[in-house]
Amino acid sequence: MKPAPFDYHRPETLGEALDLLAELGPDARPLAGGQSLIPFMNFRLARPAALVDLNRVEGLAGIACDDEGLTVGAMTRQWDLEHSSETRARCPVLPAALRWVGHTATRARGTVGGSMAHADPAAELPVVAVALDAQMTVAGADGTTRSIPGGDFFLDHYTTALGPGDVLTEVRFPSLPASSGWGFEEFAFRSGDFAIASAAVTLESGDGIRPAARVVLGGVGTTPVRAREAELVLGHGEPTQATWCDAGEAAASEIDPLDDEIPAGYRRQIVANLVEKACANAWARRGGPNG
C-alpha cells in the first residue's frame, strides 16, 4: 500500500511543466490533486516513472466569470468551485453535482481538471461537462493551445483526448440560457461513494412547446453517456408528468450498463428514476438564476 518508486518534479510555470513532460515521455504523469492518482499508485495500479507536480504551477487555479459562463483553472480545488458565489449564480448545476464528489477532505484537495483528466466513468464533473458543452483548454507539448468540447473529450474509461505531454489548463462552463432549467441526481449507497448512476438534465423551454433537452448519464458506461432516446422523448410536445417518466424509461432502455456486482437491471431502474427526477427538477427550475 505504498507507491512504487518514481522521480518527482515540481515545476513553477506551465512552460516548465510542459518541457518536463516532453522530456520525461509517456511514463511521466502530471500530479494534480492526487485524490485518484495517489490511491492508484498506492495500489500499484499506476506506476508512473515520474510525477510532474502541478500544484505549484502559477496561474492554473482560479475562477473567472462573465455573462456567458465560468472559466475554471484546471488546478482549482473542487471545494472552491463548489463554494464560490459565482458558481452558484452562473452554473448552479456545478455545486449540485460537486457535493457528490468524494468527501470534504478529498474535495478540498481534488481539482476540477484532475477529475476531468482522470475520467473515471462514475465521476460527476465529466457528466456536467458533457451536459453543459464545456470546453477543455489544453496546452500541448509543442507550445500550442487547443480547445476540446466536453462531448469529444472522454474517449473511454480513464482515457481522454489528452495526448502524452498535454496539460489540461482550464475548463469553460457556459451558463444555461435563462429559459433553461437543470437537474442533477445521483444514487450511491453512501454519501461520497462512487455513483451507481448519475443523471444531469438540461431543458430549454424555447417556445414552451418543444423543449431542447440534454440528458447525460454517469456510471453506466465507459464515459459519460448521452441518452439520446430520452432527449427525443423530451423534445416532443408539451411535457406532462408522464413525459418525465417516459424519458426515464427511454434512458433506461438505451443504455448498456455492466452486469457486475450491481446487476444491469438494477442500474436501469435507478437510471429511470434519476432521469425522471432530474427532468422534473429541470422543468421546475426554468427561468431561475441562469437556469
Place this chain on the structure above:
Amino acid sequence: MADRRSIEVTVNDETYRHEVPVRLLLSDYIRDYLRLTGTHVGCEQGVCGACTILFDGRPARSCLLLAVQADGARIETVESLSVDGTLSDIQLAFHENFGLQCGFCTPGILMNTTFFLGQNPNPTEDEIREDLAGHLCRCTGYQHIVDSIIAAADRRAAASDSA
C-alpha cells in the same frame, strides 16, 4: 533526479526539516519521522478518513499526499487540539457524549469536525451525517459521534451567547 528531497514543514506550530524519499506518504512522515502517532493509518486509499489532518487549514487525507508536497505547508494534527492537557471543546464533547469506543477513527473525525464546525457553526443532523460519511467508524454506529458534534456546536453557541 534524486529520489530524496529536503522539506521544511510546519506541524502544530513547530517547524521541521528532513530529507525524505519522494515516495514517502505524508501520513508515514507524520507518524515515523515526527513520531506524531495520533494520526492513524487505516486504508491508505483515502476511504476511511482516519489519517485526516488539516493541510493549510483544510482537511486532507494525509495518505493521499506525498511528504514532499508538504514542503512549505502548515499542518495541524490531532495533537494540536488540546493545550497543556486541556481538551478542546470538540474533544470534550466526544469525551462527555461517548463519541468514541476504540478510538481508531477519532483523530480524523476530530480534525474534520474542527474544520466543519468552523464552516458551519450550527449544522443540522443531516449535514453532520453527510460530512461524517467520509469517516469509517466500526464501533459506535455513529449516533454518539453525531451527538458529540451537536453538543460541541451547542457548547460553542452557548459560549458566544454569554460572551
